[in-house]
Amino acid sequence: MLKLEEINKTYHTDKIETIALKDINLTVKKGEFISIMGPSGCGKSTLLNIMGLLDAPTEGQIKISGAVIESYDDKNVAQLRNQKIGFIFQSFHLIQDLRVIDNVELPLLYRKMSAKERRRLANQALERVGLKARTDHFPAQLSGGQQQRVAIARAIVGKPDLLLADEPTGNLDSHMGNEIMQILESLNKDDGTTIVMVTHDDELAQRTERIVRVYDGQLIH
Amino acid sequence: MLAHIAKLIWNRKQANILIITEVAITFAVIFFISALALSNYQTYHQPLGFKWQDTWEIKVNTGAEWNNDVDKDQFSQLVYALKKQPEIASVGLTLMPVFERSSMTSSREVNGQEIYFKANYVDQHGPKSWGVELIAGRWFGEQDNGQNYTEVMINQRFAQQAFNDSNPIGFEFGNSLHPERKLLRIVGVFQDFRQMGEFSKSMPYLFYRYQLEEGNSRGMNNINITFNTMKNASYEEDLLKLLKGITPNWEFTIRTWQAKRQAQIKEVLIPLSVMAIVVAFLLIMVAMGLFGVLWQNISRRTQEIGLRRALGASKLSIQLQIIGELIVLALFGIGIVSLLLIQLPILQLVDELTWSIFWLSMSCSMVIMLVMVVLCALYPSRTAIRIPPAHALHYE
Numbered sequence A: 001m002l003k004l005e006e007i008n009k010t011y012h013t014d015k016i017e018t019i020a021l022k023d024i025n026l027t028v029k030k031g032e033f034i035s036i037m038g039p040s041g042c043g044k045s046t047l048l049n050i051m052g053l054l055d056a057p058t059e060g061q062i063k064i065s066g067a068v069i070e071s072y073d074d075k076n077v078a079q080l081r082n083q084k085i086g087f088i089f090q091s092f093h094l095i096q097d098l099r100v101i102d103n104v105e106l107p108l109l110y111r112k113m114s115a116k117e118r119r120r121l122a123n124q125a126l127e128r129v130g131l132k133a134r135t136d137h138f139p140a141q142l143s144g145g146q147q148q149r150v151a152i153a154r155a156i157v158g159k160p161d162l163l164l165a166d167e168p169t170g171n172l173d174s175h176m177g178n179e180i181m182q183i184l185e186s187l188n189k190d191d192g193t194t195i196v197m198v199t200h201d202d203e204l205a206q207r208t209e210r211i212v213r214v215y216d217g218q219l220i221h
Numbered sequence B: 001m002l003a004h005i006a007k008l009i010w011n012r013k014q015a016n017i018l019i020i021t022e023v024a025i026t027f028a029v030i031f032f033i034s035a036l037a038l039s040n041y042q043t044y045h046q047p048l049g050f051k052w053q054d055t056w057e058i059k060v061n062t063g064a065e066w067n068n069d070v071d072k073d074q075f076s077q078l079v080y081a082l083k084k085q086p087e088i089a090s091v092g093l094t095l096m097p098v099f100e101r102s103s104m105t106s107s108r109e110v111n112g113q114e115i116y117f118k119a120n121y122v123d124q125h126g127p128k129s130w131g132v133e134l135i136a137g138r139w140f141g142e143q144d145n146g147q148n149y150t151e152v153m154i155n156q157r158f159a160q161q162a163f164n165d166s167n168p169i170g171f172e173f174g175n176s177l178h179p180e181r182k183l184l185r186i187v188g189v190f191q192d193f194r195q196m197g198e199f200s201k202s203m204p205y206l207f208y209r210y211q212l213e214e215g216n217s218r219g220m221n222n223i224n225i226t227f228n229t230m231k232n233a234s235y236e237e238d239l240l241k242l243l244k245g246i247t248p249n250w251e252f253t254i255r256t257w258q259a260k261r262q263a264q265i266k267e268v269l270i271p272l273s274v275m276a277i278v279v280a281f282l283l284i285m286v287a288m289g290l291f292g293v294l295w296q297n298i299s300r301r302t303q304e305i306g307l308r309r310a311l312g313a314s315k316l317s318i319q320l321q322i323i324g325e326l327i328v329l330a331l332f333g334i335g336i337v338s339l340l341l342i343q344l345p346i347l348q349l350v351d352e353l354t355w356s357i358f359w360l361s362m363s364c365s366m367v368i369m370l371v372m373v374v375l376c377a378l379y380p381s382r383t384a385i386r387i388p389p390a391h392a393l394h395y396e
Helices: A044-051 A074-084 A100-109 A115-128 A144-156 A174-191 A202-206 B002-011 B013-045 B068-084 B156-163 B234-246 B257-299 B302-310 B315-341 B355-386
Strands: A002-012 A017-028 A033-037 A059-064 A085-088 A162-166 A194-198 A210-215 A218-220 B055-061 B088-094 B104-110 B113-122 B134-137 B149-155 B183-190 B205-209 B222-227 B251-256
Touching: A002 A044, A017 A044, A017 A218, A033 A044, A033 A174, A033 A202, A044 A162, A044 A194, A074 A085, A074 B302, A074 B315, A085 A144, A100 A115, A100 A144, A100 B002, A115 A144, A144 A162, A144 A174, A162 A174, A174 A194, B002 B013, B002 B315, B013 B257, B013 B315, B013 B355, B055 B068, B055 B257, B068 B088, B068 B222, B068 B234, B113 B156, B149 B156, B156 B183, B156 B205, B234 B251, B251 B257, B257 B355, B302 B315, B302 B355, B315 B355
Parallel strands: A033 A194, A033 A210, A085 A162, A162 A194, B113 B205, B149 B183
Antiparallel strands: A002 A017, A002 A059, A210 A218, B055 B222, B055 B251, B088 B113, B088 B222, B104 B113, B134 B183, B149 B205
16 A cells, blocks of 8 residues: 655755655555554654655655655645545644535545535545534544544545554543544444544554554654 | 635634734725826827827017907918918818817716816817818808807717717707807817827817917917928928018027927926835835835744644645735735725716726726735745744744
């Protein structure tokens, strides 16, 4: 599903060179649910960003569904992100001025699709996360857990091959965190969605199939 | 996508009020500047109504109040002497000189309409020799001598205002304040005579006839001559000698209409140039204000831009969306102001603001405003989309 080969990422400022990731080799199989753990600043999020094509590696190669990402041309990666990858963020990143249904429809706006079809898929995704009754609410009218469920619905509405979750329970209490985790597990088990989750929570990480540990920009085996 | 943009704009209406207000004020400023510029441009390009190229003006200063009994004869001698010169093709008289601000303004009830007009005394040969175009009727002539009416000619604008499509020739009207005076009879209609030059508005104009033999209590002081062959400045001295020989106590100033016109244009263009500079600065200030408001608006949306890119939007589509949103907002601001501005021509609050100038100014202002919005949005939106989505998502 996803293969990272010899990935290096270095940030340069005028005087300082910071190595964020070093010689990362990682394979995520189709249908797998893995968690990435590590201390703050170790490069977990950078790794997730590179997996999600939100950032380009300084060196190395990424393969998604067997295809090598040869060009980081904006239009090309935008299309790949839209078609193949779904994102869930710690702080939800919902657009506060749009209703729940409109937030969920967002990724579909960048596809050639009728408004009717968009609405159908968005309703389907909201039903999947148990928020069918909240379509016309605004994010501010929802609890943190509900907002994250909207974000999950948005991430899955386009039926992506890969779901990347950056500390999806980080802003939630344990009860709500558990709810979110259950949804992710269900998406993985029932729908076969491949999920990569960055987390600090060891308990949640233990519920995934595999834990990848990062320390100082390197994978620890 | 359009429905999405509309939804977003509507839901952010409070945050968008600042942009709409800024656009509305800017649009109003640009509209008034455009209307002023277009009105002046249109006025400048309207037919002047006479030729100025080959005419000289001799301004006569009698040195005292005009005494018709005495001065009319001396003045006639001057005119006859000039007419005898073989080089001189025509001699015409005007009380109010061309390309100067002096004018006679009056009003009369004509055909049931109160007409405000400018007037001038001319002799029967003058208008024809200056290239004034006769549209209907005839020039002043000997047939008007000794009649029980006072012959006048009016310009086309006067005719349109007073008579619309009906024929004004032969129409007589009086002066309600002086009913004892002879009625004025319209004997001819000429195209126009914008005596005060290209920057003066065309308005109803009326020629009274000045007869050398009878003179005029108001006097006469401008003799305008044209030549058979072009004359240079040295001829001016010959003319002065001739005139001084006849009336040694009178003073004469000779200038070409061309020189007077140039001086007048210069006089108008200097304040206009200063105003153009002030306007340019004003527009720059307004553009900077708009730029600041748009930059603030776009910067506040950096996270949203990062999110949209993460969800699959390309840089181009985001930039187009931002610009599209701002254009919709600008059109909204323009729409609100337009509803107010259209009251000006409807209620005829400003004479110069005709419908043609209104629509033209609207179109110009709208194009300038939209170009300004796009230009002001380009840089901040480019800056925002250049932030990698991974960073934009965490932008505070």
